Amino acid sequence: MLTSDVEAIVQSALPDAQIDVSGEECSFTLAIISDTFEGQNLMQRQKGILTLFEQQLKSGQLHALTIKAYTPAQFAELQDTYLVQLEC
Template sequence: MIAEQIHDELVRTFAPELLDVINESGNHNVPKGSETHFKVVIVSEVFAGQSPVARHRAVNKALASQLANGVHALSIQAHTPAQWAERGGQVPDSPPCLGGSKADR
């Protein structure tokens, strides 16, 4: 399963204190059971001193194989442990899909 691949790669790369890989594919116009849209919530000391853009680039680099092979969308919430504590361990809900496909336009 793609979600497990994402989880395992992020554990290897970032040794996170917290990691949640959420399959949000069901919120989109894809076949039932798809693994194409994910939200990743990751808390790691590795992110200390990195900008949000650098963190996203690092996660995208770690997941390059998955992104090239079926993952269409990846929402990334990457925090240090201190930032996570400041947020109270909360991540905003993903917005609803406005989607459809190019064929619908």
Template sequence: MENEKVEALISAGMPGAKVTVTGDGRHFEALVISEDFVGKSLIQKHRMVMATVTEQITSDELHALSIKAFSPEDWAAKQG
């Protein structure tokens, strides 16, 4: 699986999110910034992202996904 495909899956499942994916073909890291994360716990954010790639994880096409999920406000604060 390619980074662009993982990025497209997350983007399709979370319209309006800014998504960046890096990885090596089996292990990926996703940075997802979305208004949908406002007021959500870390676990809720991760579940929202994982729901977009459930089929690929179940089939083992995607082996591991590390997620960094932020609301736009939280991302702006993290950037300084």
């Protein structure tokens, strides 16, 4: 798989999402920022994304997928936290 393949799969299900994919071949890290995650816990978010890749995981085309899923507010808070730490 290519990073563009991973991004396209997520984009088709979450057209409003900001997506960042890193990795290669069959192991990727996927960061997703979307309002869709509002009200969902971490497990619900990850399960929803993994469902999108069910076929690729079963076939072995994809072996590992690390998912980092945030709402825009959570991501902004995360950014603020790191900025504060860098200033010290």
